[in-house]
Amino acid sequence: MAQAAVEIKGTDTTALITGSEAIAVACQLADVDVITGYPIRPYDTVMQYIAKLVADGQFDCEYIVAEGEHSQFEVVKHASAVGARVFTGSSGVGWMYAFECLTVTPALRIPMVAMVGNRALDDPGAFGVEHNDALAVRDLGWQLVWVDSPQEALDTALIAYRVAEDRRVFLPLAISCDGAFLTHSQALVKIPTREQVDAFLPRYNRGDLLLHPDNPITVAPQANEDWLMEIRRQTAAAMERSPMVVREAYADFEKKFNRSYGNPFFEEYMTEDADVVLMGMGTLSMPVRVAIRQMRKEGKKVGMVRMRWFRPFAAEEVAKCLGRFKAVGVIDRDFSLGSPYMSGVLATEVRTALYPSSKRPPVLGFICGLGGREVTVPDVNKMADLVYQAAEGKPLPLTQWIGLRE
Amino acid sequence: MGRLFAVEVIYRGIFQKTLAKNLTRAIVLAAHHEGKPGISFGRYGDSPERNGIPAKAFAIVGTDDITLEEGMAKYEPKEVDITVAVDDTLFKGVESWAWYGLQPVNRLTKPNGTIIVTSRENPEMLIAMAHRKETPYKLAILKGTPSFSGLWVYKDDHTDVRILGAIARLQPDLFSLESVKRTILEEWHNEVKATSAERAYERVSTVTVQPSQGNPEKPYEFVKPKWWEMREGIAIPCIPQGHQMKDAQAAKTGGFQPDRNSTFKKYATRTMRPVVNFDTCIKCTLCWLQCPDTCFDVTPEGLYDANMESCCGCGVCEAVCPVKDCVTMVNEISFSDNSSQWESWRHDKPAYQAWLKDKIEKKRERSHGFRYRGQYQDQVPEMLDIAQGGD
Numbered sequence: 043m044a045q046a047a048v049e050i051k052g053t054d055t056t057a058l059i060t061g062s063e064a065i066a067v068a069c070q071l072a073d074v075d076v077i078t079g080y081p082i083r084p085y086d087t088v089m090q091y092i093a094k095l096v097a098d099g100q101f102d103c104e105y106i107v108a109e110g111e112h113s114q115f116e117v118v119k120h121a122s123a124v125g126a127r128v129f130t131g132s133s134g135v136g137w138m139y140a141f142e143c144l145t146v147t148p149a150l151r152i153p154m155v156a157m158v159g160n161r162a163l164d165d166p167g168a169f170g171v172e173h174n175d176a177l178a179v180r181d182l183g184w185q186l187v188w189v190d191s192p193q194e195a196l197d198t199a200l201i202a203y204r205v206a207e208d209r210r211v212f213l214p215l216a217i218s219c220d221g222a223f224l225t226h227s228q229a230l231v232k233i234p235t236r237e238q239v240d241a242f243l244p245r246y247n248r249g250d251l252l253l254h255p256d257n258p259i260t261v262a263p264q265a266n267e268d269w270l271m272e273i274r275r276q277t278a279a280a281m282e283r284s285p286m287v288v289r290e291a292y293a294d295f296e297k298k299f300n301r302s303y304g305n306p307f308f309e310e311y312m313t314e315d316a317d318v319v320l321m322g323m324g325t326l327s328m329p330v331r332v333a334i335r336q337m338r339k340e341g342k343k344v345g346m347v348r349m350r351w352f353r354p355f356a357a358e359e360v361a362k363c364l365g366r367f368k369a370v371g372v373i374d375r376d377f378s379l380g381s382p383y384m385s386g387v388l389a390t391e392v393r394t395a396l397y398p399s400s401k402r403p404p405v406l407g408f409i410c411g412l413g414g415r416e417v418t419v420p421d422v423n424k425m426a427d428l429v430y431q432a433a434e435g436k437p438l439p440l441t442q443w444i445g446l447r448e
Numbered sequence: 449m450g451r452l453f454a455v456e457v458i459y460r461g462i463f464q465k466t467l468a469k470n471l472t473r474a475i476v477l478a479a480h481h482e483g484k485p486g487i488s489f490g491r492y493g494d495s496p497e498r499n500g501i502p503a504k505a506f507a508i509v510g511t512d513d514i515t516l517e518e519g520m521a522k523y524e525p526k527e528v529d530i531t532v533a534v535d536d537t538l539f540k541g542v543e544s545w546a547w548y549g550l551q552p553v554n555r556l557t558k559p560n561g562t563i564i565v566t567s568r569e570n571p572e573m574l575i576a577m578a579h580r581k582e583t584p585y586k587l588a589i590l591k592g593t594p595s596f597s598g599l600w601v602y603k604d605d606h607t608d609v610r611i612l613g614a615i616a617r618l619q620p621d622l623f624s625l626e627s628v629k630r631t632i633l634e635e636w637h638n639e640v641k642a643t644s645a646e647r648a649y650e651r652v653s654t655v656t657v658q659p660s661q662g663n664p665e666k667p668y669e670f671v672k673p674k675w676w677e678m679r680e681g682i683a684i685p686c687i688p689q690g691h692q693m694k695d696a697q698a699a700k701t702g703g704f705q706p707d708r709n710s711t712f713k714k715y716a717t718r719t720m721r722p723v724v725n726f727d728t729c730i731k732c733t734l735c736w737l738q739c740p741d742t743c744f745d746v747t748p749e750g751l752y753d754a755n756m757e758s759c760c761g762c763g764v765c766e767a768v769c770p771v772k773d774c775v776t777m778v779n780e781i782s783f784s785d786n787s788s789q790w791e792s793w794r795h796d797k798p799a800y801q802a803w804l805k806d807k808i809e810k811k812r813e814r815s816h817g818f819r820y821r822g823q824y825q826d827q828v829p830e831m832l833d834i835a836q837g838g839d
Contacts, residue, residue, distance in 0.1 A: 058476055058488065083495070166682050169492060222492035223523065228473060229487045230480060332521040335514075414492065416523045447674045 047094050048233055055233045061224035062087035064192040064231050065157050065217065068199030069103075070095055071239040075126035076104045078114040082136035083169050084221035085159035092129075111136045115143035115154075122152045123253040123261060127203065127246045130154065133221065134161030137175045147214045148183025149277050150262055151251060153206035154214040155199070159225045160324070160375075162413045170414015171220040173323060173376040177352070177387050183277045185215040185284060186353040188323040192231045195219055197301065198350075200234075200243060204291040207246045210283045220375075222414055223325035234299055242298040284354045307356035309348040310363065312338065316345030318429040319364070322373035323349045323388060326410070326417040330373070333422035344426045349388065357395035364392070365401030368433035371425050373444075375411045383407065383440040404432040407441040421445045450511030452518060453479070453486075453622045454525040455615065456556055457505045457532045458542055460719065461497025463816060464534055465490070466598035468505040470608050471532065474631050475507035478612065481627040484509050485516045491524060493546030499817045500717045500761065502542040509622060528556045529619055532611055535594035535719070536567035537780045537815075539577040541667055543716035550667040550716060552579035554657075559583035562618050562654060566592040566607055569781060571655045577784070580662035586654040588614060591834050593827055594719070594815055602824045605831035606644040609636075613645030614652040625649045644835035651837075670711040695748045697794050702748030708758050714741065715786060718761030719815040720777040722754045723807055726793045726800075728774045735765035735775060745790070753790035756783075763818055773808070777818060782811040 048057040048067050059067065066088050069077065079089040095101035104121075108114035111132050118128035132140060137158055147154055162172040176186055185206065189195045198217055206215040219225050253261060265273065285307075292306040303309070311327070312334055313319055320330055327348045334344050347363060347370075364370050374386020381390050389407030396402045408425050411417040421444050432438050455475055459468040469490060476486035486509035494503035506525060510516030519525065533539065533553055541550040557563055560583070567574060567589050575587065595607035609632050616625040628649075629642040679685075690706035722735075729751055736744040736752045743758035744765070754765065761780065769775040793800040814820055 058473060058480070060489075084492075169495070222489075226492055227487050227489040227520075228476065230476075230485060328517060329521040332518050419521055447672060448676070 061192045061195040063091045064196035066091035076121035084225035085133040111140035115140040131157035133159040151212035220325040311346040313345035317343045319345040361399040371429035410444040450515035453509040454528040472507040478623040478627040478631040479509040531563045533565040549669040562586040606835040609641045609645040610648035613648035703746040705745045714760040734768040756786035779811040
């Protein structure tokens with residue numbers, strides 16, 4: 043017999059599920075109305091699990107397998123406009139195939155929640171994780187969050203609906219899950235009760251923006267230079283309000299579920315007395331934590347700052363946090379070719395966040411773990427050593443590729 | 449730092465994927481009943497899983513969360529306490545889709561660790577097939593055929609729970625039989641399966657394999673180039689076309705042997721291989737034309753010799769051959785090397801005919817993609833009988 047689908051029970055239960063399966067369970071708990079899919083690894087794991095939940099009669103939703111990612115994202119966009127809670131997602135070039143739909147969603151203020159199973163963009167055809175797929179929409183009004191465990195995936199998906207569907211925000215949100223490391227690894231996850239979720243997550247209310255005969259409106263008419271800048275400013279204002287809503291959601295999550303994530307925007311690990319810190323997003327946190335524990339036995343005070351929310355980017359908080367350390371190493375599981383100092387996306391943004399600050403530690407950028415390559419504990423040790431050298435004032439290249447055959 | 453446990457399940461995609469997943473999942477759940485956290489995952493690089501391609505799934509368990517995280521920080525374990533092989537032909541080596549070269553089946557098995565295999569063969573035969581290992585290891589054989597247990601269209605043969613029962617016996621610090629039975633009842637709701645696990649627990653035994661035993665060949669390997677050594681633009685050189693064949697016996701040159709990839713050979717994918725009756729071959733060329741892997745060498749006299757380094761055992765040649773019993777697929781377990789059938793035939797034709805007859809008569813079991821309709825249902829009663837205590 044195949045693995046049985048998780049049962050939502052009246053009491054807290056524990057299930058052995060992957061990050062993708064955890065997000066599917068969150069959709070079930072959030073009682074999502076319309077789900078669209080189009081298969082591509084590693085995102086397809088969430089499709090399969092939702093299909094199982096639907097087939098087993100445990101989840102009542104419209105589940106549409108579209109003829110391609112472009113339609114897939116258009117269908118949920120329209121469903122959301124008429125008041126449905128929606129879920130969709132993709133990976134790598136599938137996400138890019140939907141790009142036109144991704145660009146139009148924020149301005150229409152559609153609170154679409156998507157899962158990106160992070161995957162390297164072709165060519166070459168590779169299944170492994172790189173963050174460039176999700177990061178491609180970083181300028182467009184999408185909220186972007188990275189998680190590093192199946193538990194965090196489930197919890198963050200619930201928080202995602204709360205944030206995206208808040209009338210003050212109404213912006214799409216993508217939850218990034220590292221391909222393989224998170225989408226395909228089963229770990230033990232606490233499954234909350236429906237009562238807990240209902241108490242946390244209000245119903246989606248589109249209010250005056252509901253596309254309905256009783257509320258006659260036209261959405262997205264042609265508009266040129268007389269209008270566009272004001273429209274962009276509105277979308278920007280929504281993104282400006284997002285951090286406040288994120289904070290509220292995490293605070294209430296802690297009350298309703300008795301699980302705390304501390305600072306919503308980034309996780310700090312062993313930073314209290316740290317000389318230097320390593321920064322990154324997603325599951326590379328695991329080898330970093332293990333390496334930090336080993337290095338601390340040798341007296342090296344290294345800490346970690348794991349970014350969860352990349353959009354909105356908590357610049358002031360990041361700057362304040364990083365100002366406490368002698369040097370910072372940013373591990374990018376992405377690239378931004380031709381960017382300042384040839385760094386990755388996160389390193390470039392961290393430097394930008396630090397610039398107005400009076401305390402600006404040196405920031406080294408590392409490109410590591412591309413295409414699903416493992417970020418190993420020795421890789422982390424090497425990066426920490428380089429950051430220590432930077433802290434001592436040694437001039438070093440601002441970007442280095444780690445774990446490369448060279 | 450507590451104790452870390454790792455179990456790998458080596459299986460053949462795609463039909464054994466669910467079996468492997470169910471196994472690693474149940475291992476984690478059984479250990480969880482004893483307060484040990486764990487994770488289970490399939491090796492991502494092995495997908496997409498084509499028929500027969502060797503693949504791996506893992507269960508990692510720690511005595512505490514910190515220890516587990518130490519294990520999880522390495523995506524693929526460097527060593528395992530227990531290796532499970534759910535198809536005995538994997539003992540010849542594991543060449544993954546992920547292009548790691550040919551790996552000995554016992555490569556990750558810890559010194560004095562255990563390999564559990566489902567097989568109808570005796571230990572001597574299996575030990576001779578596996579590559580030699582520098583340290584001793586234990587071998588446990590659970591009698592059975594390569595199982596498709598858990599695949600939704602097939603009936604259940606209890607291979608999954610028999611392996612779990614054996615693990616409880618061979619690695620008692622991982623989990624007890626009680627925890628296995630509890631997991632079985634929770635996951636499968638089946639008392640009979642719990643009994644099968646108990647029978648396997650009671651009856652499993654091991655033999656120790658010494659470093660002096662096994663296949664002495666060194667598996668082929670290759671060095672990956674540095675980034676600046678690689679050609680730009682994701683361009684790779686083609687494999688040269690090929691060359692004429694030499695017939696040493698007749699001192700003749702002719703025919704055609706294609707050059708082949710020396711770093712990705714595919715033969716570990718094979719569960720059945722073609723044997724060719726060169727005396728009845730009518731040289732129609734169909735096997736050579738239709739072979740998707742260009743694995744046939746054309747001999748100087750115009751016969752077609754399936755090259756066993758190149759053949760992945762798809763069976764197309766058998767299907768297209770118009771001559772009765774000229775090309776016959778035979779279970780891979782019957783062979784101990786990849787030598788040329790044509791050379792053997794050239795050397796001694798009567799001896800070759802006797803060899804051919806013997807291979808075809810003794811091993812007609814169809815495996816993996818070669819199963820006939822209803823075969824699994826035919827095998828299930830026998831497998832259940834074994835599981836419940838018969839032999």
